[in-house]
Amino acid sequence: MQYTFYKYQGTGNDFVMIDNRNNLFPKNDTKLVARLCDRKFGIGADGLILLENDKDVDFRMVYYNSDGNESSMCGNGGRCLVAFAKMLGVIDDEANFIATDGLHYATVNDKGIVSLQMKDVNSVSIYEHYVFMDTGSPHHVEIVEGLDTFDVKKVGSSIRYSGLYGDKGSNVNFVSPVGENTFDVRTYERGVEDETLSCGTGVTAVAIAMNVTGKTNANEVTLNTQGGELKVSFKHEGDRFNDVFLTGPATFVFKGEIEW
Numbered sequence: 001m002q003y004t005f006y007k008y009q010g011t012g013n014d015f016v017m018i019d020n021r022n023n024l025f026p027k028n029d030t031k032l033v034a035r036l037c038d039r040k041f042g043i044g045a046d047g048l049i050l051l052e053n054d055k056d057v058d059f060r061m062v063y064y065n066s067d068g069n070e071s072s073m074c075g076n077g078g079r080c081l082v083a084f085a086k087m088l089g090v091i092d093d094e095a096n097f098i099a100t101d102g103l104h105y106a107t108v109n110d111k112g113i114v115s116l117q118m119k120d121v122n123s124v125s126i127y128e129h130y131v132f133m134d135t136g137s138p139h140h141v142e143i144v145e146g147l148d149t150f151d152v153k154k155v156g157s158s159i160r161y162s163g164l165y166g167d168k169g170s171n172v173n174f175v176s177p178v179g180e181n182t183f184d185v186r187t188y189e190r191g192v193e194d195e196t197l198s199c200g201t202g203v204t205a206v207a208i209a210m211n212v213t214g215k216t217n218a219n220e221v222t223l224n225t226q227g228g229e230l231k232v233s234f235k236h237e238g239d240r241f242n243d244v245f246l247t248g249p250a251t252f253v254f255k256g257e258i259e260w
């Protein structure tokens with residue numbers, strides 16, 4: 001079978017995009033997805049995303065991690081999918097789409113900046129040394145010293161596989177405050193099982209965690225990831241956050257055909 005694929009990246013979090021409006025993609029073939037995402041034997045990506053038809057909204061998002069398993073929401077992937085939908089002519093400059101965590105609204109401007117509404121966050125668990133919440137995907141957020149040289153893979157993986165999060169595990173974000181409303185972030189991603197250059201649901205969790213713990217009073221927060229800058233804005237009452245928007249670039253990289 002020959003697949004036409006498109007490669008996109010959002011602040012260095014990279015994805016294989018497939019237009020599956022014809023429903024031809026074998027959605028349960030975990031090995032195929034993992035192989036397409038493999039950086040040596042395949043195209044290479046942190047995840048694979050299918051764009052599918054939906055009768056009620058502009059399109060449906062189906063997200064797989066690079067290990068080949070379908071997973072929960074991907075913020076950067078959602079932003080890239082909106083840019084992909086625009087390129088395909090499925091949408092113009094705004095989108096309503098459905099993903100595993102529910103409905104999303106997004107806008108895209110002519111510079112390729114995509115602003116994606118994330119799900120409301122109605123529950124934040126605050127512990128002495130970390131914060132946990134679900135922003136569409138589960139996220140552990142922890143402030144650390146020496147973020148530049150921090151061993152994100154080693155410590156992230158030990159937290160992800162620790163008893164804290166059971167079999168499902170969690171993504172793990174390490175944070176360093178650099179200004180009143182600005183934070184550096186590095187993320188260990190579940191399903192990639194490594195550090196990625198950026199994680200959209202992760203920086204969303206970081207922005208909310210920094211606000212709820214009083215590290216910032218701002219409701220628009222700048223997050224510097226290894227792959228570039230993202231902004232997260234929100235409204236909140238206590239620890240309930242709504243109108244949460246994740247904003248940043250989503251960029252086409254290349255297109256190709258792969259035989260499998």
Ligand SMILES: N[C@@H](CCC[C@H](N)C(=O)O)C(=O)O
Pocket residue numbers: 013065071072073074075076077137138171189190191192196198199200201202
């Ligand atoms: N890179 C993503 C997060 C993808 C999901 C995550 N790996 C998981 O399985 O929880 C993002 O930008 O949000």
